[in-house]
Amino acid sequence: MTGAPWSTGVGRLPDGALAVAGVDVRDLAAEHGTPAYVLDEADFRMRARAYRTAFEAAFGAVGAGVDVYYAGKALLTVAVARWAREEGLRVDTASSGELAVALRAEVPGAEIGLHGNNKSDAEILRALDAGVGRIIVDSLVEIERVARLAAERGVVAPVMVRVTTGVHAGGHEYIATAHEDQKFGLSVNAADGAESPAMAALLQVLKHPELRLLGIHSHIGSQILDPDGFEAAARVVLRLRADLAERSGELVDEVDLGGGYGIAYLPGDVALDPERVAKDIAQSVAGVCQELGTSLPRFSIEPGRAIVGPAGLTLYTVGTVKPVTVSADDGADFTRTYVSVDGGMSDNIRPALYGAAYHAEVVGRTSAAETVLARVVGKHCESGDIVVHEVRLPADVRAGDLLAVAATGAYGRSMASNYNMLPRPPVVAVAGGASRVLVRRETEDDLLGLDQG
Numbered sequence: 001m002t003g004a005p006w007s008t009g010v011g012r013l014p015d016g017a018l019a020v021a022g023v024d025v026r027d028l029a030a031e032h033g034t035p036a037y038v039l040d041e042a043d044f045r046m047r048a049r050a051y052r053t054a055f056e057a058a059f060g061a062v063g064a065g066v067d068v069y070y071a072g073k074a075l076l077t078v079a080v081a082r083w084a085r086e087e088g089l090r091v092d093t094a095s096s097g098e099l100a101v102a103l104r105a106e107v108p109g110a111e112i113g114l115h116g117n118n119k120s121d122a123e124i125l126r127a128l129d130a131g132v133g134r135i136i137v138d139s140l141v142e143i144e145r146v147a148r149l150a151a152e153r154g155v156v157a158p159v160m161v162r163v164t165t166g167v168h169a170g171g172h173e174y175i176a177t178a179h180e181d182q183k184f185g186l187s188v189n190a191a192d193g194a195e196s197p198a199m200a201a202l203l204q205v206l207k208h209p210e211l212r213l214l215g216i217h218s219h220i221g222s223q224i225l226d227p228d229g230f231e232a233a234a235r236v237v238l239r240l241r242a243d244l245a246e247r248s249g250e251l252v253d254e255v256d257l258g259g260g261y262g263i264a265y266l267p268g269d270v271a272l273d274p275e276r277v278a279k280d281i282a283q284s285v286a287g288v289c290q291e292l293g294t295s296l297p298r299f300s301i302e303p304g305r306a307i308v309g310p311a312g313l314t315l316y317t318v319g320t321v322k323p324v325t326v327s328a329d330d331g332a333d334f335t336r337t338y339v340s341v342d343g344g345m346s347d348n349i350r351p352a353l354y355g356a357a358y359h360a361e362v363v364g365r366t367s368a369a370e371t372v373l374a375r376v377v378g379k380h381c382e383s384g385d386i387v388v389h390e391v392r393l394p395a396d397v398r399a400g401d402l403l404a405v406a407a408t409g410a411y412g413r414s415m416a417s418n419y420n421m422l423p424r425p426p427v428v429a430v431a432g433g434a435s436r437v438l439v440r441r442e443t444e445d446d447l448l449g450l451d452q453g
């Protein structure tokens with residue numbers, strides 16, 4: 001497993017089986033069943049701390065404050081929200097449900113952010129009643145909606161305006177476009193001679209006594225492995241902040257640079273290093289503020305995947321193994337071994353949704369067999385129900401084997417479905433040689449309980 005992207009608590013036992021934080025995966029499977037999401041608590045905490053300390057150190061060195069918000073949409077349970085808080089992170093939510101989890105975890109409202117491009121009145125009211133630290137507004141109509149509801153409640157709503165900078169990143173490169181064709185944010189780019197939607201929104205917020213303009217928010221994408229995109233977006237946001245100050249006399253205090261910090265999914269992948277990226281961004285924003293002649297704002301970032309992704313693995317049991325002869329483009333036939341597991345696209349939609357690549361190993365035993373070219377597939381009625389497109393597995397992989405997929409902590413459980421009426425797997429935390437259930441497995445009764453007959 002050289003270089004395989006397991007959490008830091010993963011190792012092989014003397015007999016070759018995998019253990020997470022000292023717990024044998026065979027024991028995890030026996031106790032909790034499969035499929036199961038297994039979360040290495042110490043790994044989550046370590047990454048949360050690493051991001052916070054790296055950004056605090058780097059931004060502190062240039063004289064700026066910084067807050068780290070854990071993007072709850074990656075995986076939010078009450079325990080996970082508590083861990084984030086205990087490690088000094090705040091929590092970002094994107095719906096009333098996520099907000100409810102953070103509140104249940106006793107995250108103070110002031111340390112919660114509310115996102116979303118289509119927040120309902122009920123969601124906004126719940127956020128106001130909880131005293132959230134910030135509502136990130138995403139459109140002109142929403143500015144009016146939040147102002148009306150804040151007035152109704154007799155409170156002043158703290159808001160940030162989400163802008164699109166034209167910098168879009170994801171993967172190894174970033175691209176910059178003037179007009180972004182997407183639902184999020186307000187563009188900093190104006191049609192000829194007109195005011196940019198971002199500037200118009202900021203000025204509109206300033207007109208409302210029921211709103212307090214905290215600052216400007218930008219999120220450029222996900223699974224970003226090149227810090228240049230963050231720097232380019234920060235430059236655009238800081239320039240907008242300076243322009244707004246010129247227009248209105250108001251130099252806003254806060255700038256949020258969003259999430260998207262990339263992780264390793266496959267052996268050999270190199271994740272973004274929080275210390276390096278923090279230093280790069282801090283030095284870059286300090287330089288930009290100096291050029292613009294403005295003071296530094298307080299910054300915030302919103303990593304989700306980078307905190308929880310590597311901490312999780314999914315444990316499956318192998319069922320059917322089927323060799324399939326495939327014709328290659330060059331006419332040569334080859335064999336691909338289809339290894340079916342007891343979950344699939346219902347517990348990990350990312351391969352089907354984004355073509356995401358993952359790494360898998362047989363983890364309940366060692367094998368001296370040769371490896372074969374395998375494809376790990378689920379049990380759903382869909383040929384695109386693929387968990388791992390391509391991985392080498394021992395040729396003797398067979399029914400009953402335990403198979404683990406690495407780095408599934410983010411956007412696995414949180415995007416899970418009940419397709420084919422499969423109950424969603426539990427989230428099991430492992431720490432210090434013991435496991436505990438954070439979210440229990442769904443049952444058929446849970447599913448039938450929704451059906452009104």
Ligand SMILES: *Cc1c(COP(=O)(O)O)cnc(C)c1O
Pocket residue numbers: 071073074115219221222223258259260261302303304305306410
């Ligand atoms: C999804 C999202 C994040 C987290 O993204 P990661 O890739 O998980 O770090 C942060 N902020 C916003 C606004 C998002 O939509």
